[in-house]
Amino acid sequence: MIEDARRVAGLAGVPELFYCTISEFMQDIEKNATNLPVYSGELYLETHRGTLTSMHNVKRDNRKAEFALRDMEFLGVAAGKPKHERADELLEVLLINQFHDILPGSSINEVYVQTKQEMDKLIYDLKAIAGEYAAELTEPCDKSYTFFNTLSFGRSDNIYIENFEGGLEGAKVQHVTDIMGRKLAVVGGVELDAFGAKTLTVTDKPCDSCESPFKFDGTTLETPHLVVKFGEGCGIESLVYKKTGREVRRPGSEPLGTFWMGEDVPQAWDNWNIDYDQKFKMKPTGELISREVVANGPVEFRIRQKVKLSETSSLVQDIIFSASSPRVDFHTAVDWHERHQLLKVGFDVDVFTQTIKNEIQFGNIDRPTTENNEYETAKFEVCNHKWSDLSESRFGVALLNDCKYGISCSGSDMRLSLLKSGIRPDTTGDAGLHEMTYSLLPHEGAFSAETVVREAYMLNVPVYVAKGSLKPGYEAPVLVSAPNVIVETVKPAELIENAYVVRLYECERNKTCCELKFSSKAKEVYAANMLEDIGEKLPLENGTLKVELRPFEIKTLVVKY
Numbered sequence: 001m002i003e004d005a006r007r008v009a010g011l012a013g014v015p016e017l018f019y020c021t022i023s024e025f026m027q028d029i030e031k032n033a034t035n036l037p038v039y040s041g042e043l044y045l046e047t048h049r050g051t052l053t054s055m056h057n058v059k060r061d062n063r064k065a066e067f068a069l070r071d072m073e074f075l076g077v078a079a080g081k082p083k084h085e086r087a088d089e090l091l092e093v094l095l096i097n098q099f100h101d102i103l104p105g106s107s108i109n110e111v112y113v114q115t116k117q118e119m120d121k122l123i124y125d126l127k128a129i130a131g132e133y134a135a136e137l138t139e140p141c142d143k144s145y146t147f148f149n150t151l152s153f154g155r156s157d158n159i160y161i162e163n164f165e166g167g168l169e170g171a172k173v174q175h176v177t178d179i180m181g182r183k184l185a186v187v188g189g190v191e192l193d194a195f196g197a198k199t200l201t202v203t204d205k206p207c208d209s210c211e212s213p214f215k216f217d218g219t220t221l222e223t224p225h226l227v228v229k230f231g232e233g234c235g236i237e238s239l240v241y242k243k244t245g246r247e248v249r250r251p252g253s254e255p256l257g258t259f260w261m262g263e264d265v266p267q268a269w270d271n272w273n274i275d276y277d278q279k280f281k282m283k284p285t286g287e288l289i290s291r292e293v294v295a296n297g298p299v300e301f302r303i304r305q306k307v308k309l310s311e312t313s314s315l316v317q318d319i320i321f322s323a324s325s326p327r328v329d330f331h332t333a334v335d336w337h338e339r340h341q342l343l344k345v346g347f348d349v350d351v352f353t354q355t356i357k358n359e360i361q362f363g364n365i366d367r368p369t370t371e372n373n374e375y376e377t378a379k380f381e382v383c384n385h386k387w388s389d390l391s392e393s394r395f396g397v398a399l400l401n402d403c404k405y406g407i408s409c410s411g412s413d414m415r416l417s418l419l420k421s422g423i424r425p426d427t428t429g430d431a432g433l434h435e436m437t438y439s440l441l442p443h444e445g446a447f448s449a450e451t452v453v454r455e456a457y458m459l460n461v462p463v464y465v466a467k468g469s470l471k472p473g474y475e476a477p478v479l480v481s482a483p484n485v486i487v488e489t490v491k492p493a494e495l496i497e498n499a500y501v502v503r504l505y506e507c508e509r510n511k512t513c514c515e516l517k518f519s520s521k522a523k524e525v526y527a528a529n530m531l532e533d534i535g536e537k538l539p540l541e542n543g544t545l546k547v548e549l550r551p552f553e554i555k556t557l558v559v560k561y
Contacts (some may be wrong), residue, residue, distance in 0.1 A: 054105025054408030060403035063121035073491035075133035138468030152487035174297035188299035195476035225326035253348035482514035
């Protein structure tokens with residue numbers, strides 16, 4: 001490029017060009033440019049769409065590690081601990097494995113052997129340190145469990161405890177074994193405040209025999225929130241949201257949860273790309289081998305189905321219905337042995353909208369569900385993080401996930417990309433057993449933090465369970481008055497002793513004024529940038545701070561105690 005620039009210097013018909021620094025370029029614009037054109041919207045890269053899906057394990061481990069780090073940091077602050085001595089070491093492991101080409105799934109097999117070992121150990125270490133902090137917050141006791149809500153809003157969703165066979169005072173407890181063979185106690189009816197904690201006493205009477213709110217006749221399931229009909233295939237023939245009476249499945253479409261598979265041989269960059277014409281090769285797939293009820297109790301209902309995808313690949317899936325939520329979880333384990341095949345799961349819903357909201361970091365973006373021009377057509381596969389949502393003004397349907405990033409949406413047909421089996425540069429084609437959970441969430445009302453964002457966080461951030469009783473004096477580090485303001489991070493400060501950082505953002509694209517209530521230990525609060533460089537001191541009144549956030553604004557605060 002430097003040689004090209006030298007050769008065309010002064011050449012007739014070629015624009016005059018010269019090298020300069022970014023700073024000089026910007027200063028020249030500021031001084032001389034007038035009436036500059038403005039582009040507002042996504043700078044969408046029209047290539048490398050396959051990197052959102054390639055190599056499942058590295059994507060899943062990344063998501064799990066990010067949230068394990070988040071829980072560890074929060075519990076450290078709650079326990080009054082400074083930055084952990086291993087914090088930088090552990091963070092560097094996470095960041096190295098987010099590197100190009102590791103996280104995109106475009107490295108050789110030896111890389112993925114190593115990154116799997118590193119990420120498994122990272123997640124183990126983060127959970128171990130979180131356990132140490134939780135032990136600081138509790139008194140040892142075999143007859144009680146303490147539940148920590150590490151999210152900035154209240155929750156009452158189901159809680160899962162591994163290898164626990166008893167009951168809990170004041171809660172409904174149901175025992176299940178999931179598709180991975182884990183023995184779980186599912187705890188329902190526990191209300192947890194924002195950043196709150198609650199201790200329940202162990203009893204010897206689980207609630208497995210309590211009356212179930214679910215009714216199933218072999219074909220039709222009625223839950224407190226839904227009426228669901230199953231057919232001969234592995235999808236859901238009908239799903240009616242009882243609160244609105246609306247059928248979720250679009251008339252004439254494939255059943256909800258249909259698997260789609262087709263040849264995926266891009267013109268170039270095997271593990272990097274998905275080409276536009278690939279979608280024309282996708283066909284409904286999945287032969288239902290068996291379907292059985294494996295759990296029916298006071299807290300949840302599970303239908304387990306085994307599905308043959310091809311001669312070499314299959315899956316086992318628990319479709320989980322909760323007594324407390326209309327959310328339907330699809331806990332899935334895919335035994336994958338394909339090459340040059342793309343696997344998606346589709347939900348064609350009866351919602352009319354020309355845009356889909358996809359979560360991106362610290363916000364969301366509206367993308368077209370139409371192909372009216374070349375710019376819209378190019379977005380045939382896009383990125384989402386924890387959720388995507390199709391909404392009208394009074395009703396919508398969201399598709400949540402715990403480890404997937406690629407999604408397509410044409411009209412009202414959302415298809416989440418599950419596995420992509422390119423063989424270059426990793427010749428294994430991502431073969432192996434892959435665990436994932438995605439969820440269908442019908443909701444009354446349009447998109448909001450309450451209808452979608454919170455549910456996606458709850459799917460990804462389970463309630464933290466610790467053995468023992470909560471010590472007196474536990475306080476939430478911060479409380480937020482606005483539902484659309486999410487506290488993404490509570491962590492020990494990097495640069496200042498006796499201080500912690502609160503990072504929050506507005507999640508609905510809505511300018512918001514709200515109050516932050518800090519714990520009684522907080523003495524001073526400072527504005528800061530993301531590097532935690534201290535700015536102005538902010539006025540605290542009785543431990544409360546009033547803040548204003550622009551749409552999608554991120555604020556970082558340093559709290560001294």
